[in-house]
Amino acid sequence: DGGITQSPKYLFRKEGQNVTLSCEQNLNHDAMYWYRQDPGQGLRLIYYSQIVNDFQKGDIAEGYSVSREKKESFPLTVTSAQKNPTAFYLCASSKRTPQETQYFGPGTRLLVL
Amino acid sequence: GESVGLHLPTLSVQEGDNSIINCAYSNSASDYFIWYKQESGKGPQFIIDIRSNMDKRQGQRVTVLLNKTVKHLSLQIAATQPGDSAVYFCAEMGGSGNTGKLIFGQGTTLQVKP
Numbered sequence: 001d002g003g004i005t006q007s008p009k010y011l012f013r014k015e016g017q018n019v020t021l022s023c024e025q026n027l028n029h030d031a032m033y034w035y036r037q038d039p040g041q042g043l044r045l046i047y048y049s050q051i052v053n054d055f056q057k058g059d060i061a062e063g064y065s066v067s068r069e070k071k072e073s074f075p076l077t078v079t080s081a082q083k084n085p086t087a088f089y090l091c092a093s094s095k096r097t098p099q100e101t102q103y104f105g106p107g108t109r110l111l112v113l
Numbered sequence: 114g115e116s117v118g119l120h121l122p123t124l125s126v127q128e129g130d131n132s133i134i135n136c137a138y139s140n141s142a143s144d145y146f147i148w149y150k151q152e153s154g155k156g157p158q159f160i161i162d163i164r165s166n167m168d169k170r171q172g173q174r175v176t177v178l179l180n181k182t183v184k185h186l187s188l189q190i191a192a193t194q195p196g197d198s199a200v201y202f203c204a205e206m207g208g209s210g211n212t213g214k215l216i217f218g219q220g221t222t223l224q225v226k227p
Contacts, residue, residue: 004156006156031213033215040219040220041219041220042202042217042218042219042220043157043202043204043215043217044217045214045215048213048214050213058214090156090157092156094213099144099145099164099206099207099213100213101147101159101162102147102159102215103159104149104156104157104158105156106155106156107154107155107156109154
């Protein structure tokens with residue numbers, strides 16, 4: 001069953017804590033992306049990676065970090081520097097850019113305690 | 114700057130009618146467009162895409178129209194069903210130094226009345 005998986009579905013963060021969101025894909029896609037979605041809003045790009053061991057900042061990278069050590073995995077860390085982390089986080093993947101459709105995972109909802 | 118917007122935040126249609134969801138984009142260099150459907154609490158689901166060398170593309174019950182002259186994109190859903198109720202996003206890609214970045218609009222909520 002091919003696709004993109006994200007875990008956990010819900011995540012709670014305490015003040016000053018770093019948390020890591022998991023994204024795995026078995027589609028053999030080269031490119032992976034992280035988006036943030038706030039209520040009633042569209043998606044905003046946080047980070048993206050077109051190839052293993054390489055990634056670029058998106059439009060709202062401050063307070064986030066990523067790694068791309070394996071083709072299948074692109075974890076996102078929400079650091080304590082992100083002052084407003086409550087949102088729905090979506091991971092996507094695509095064949096090597098440009099102009100390839102991005103397919104999304106089910107999302108992780110991050111809440112602050 | 115680049116922006117993608119939808120004309121109406123909410124569209125309400127009767128079951129069985131056709132639905133038309135509109136989208137305006139500002140970057141004339143964009144050359145790839147995608148429509149996504151997002152149900153509550155889920156990730157966006159790919160519906161249909163179109164490249165700038167086309168002005169129409171059809172899928173199963175859906176049609177996307179692209180008018181590059183006025184930078185307008187529309188999604189037509191035939192015989193709308195209750196399962197079509199969701200938020201629909203258009204997204205554009207392309208332009209200077211195309212890096213595969215998608216720019217999303219704010220979304221239109223489609224409500225299907227039985």
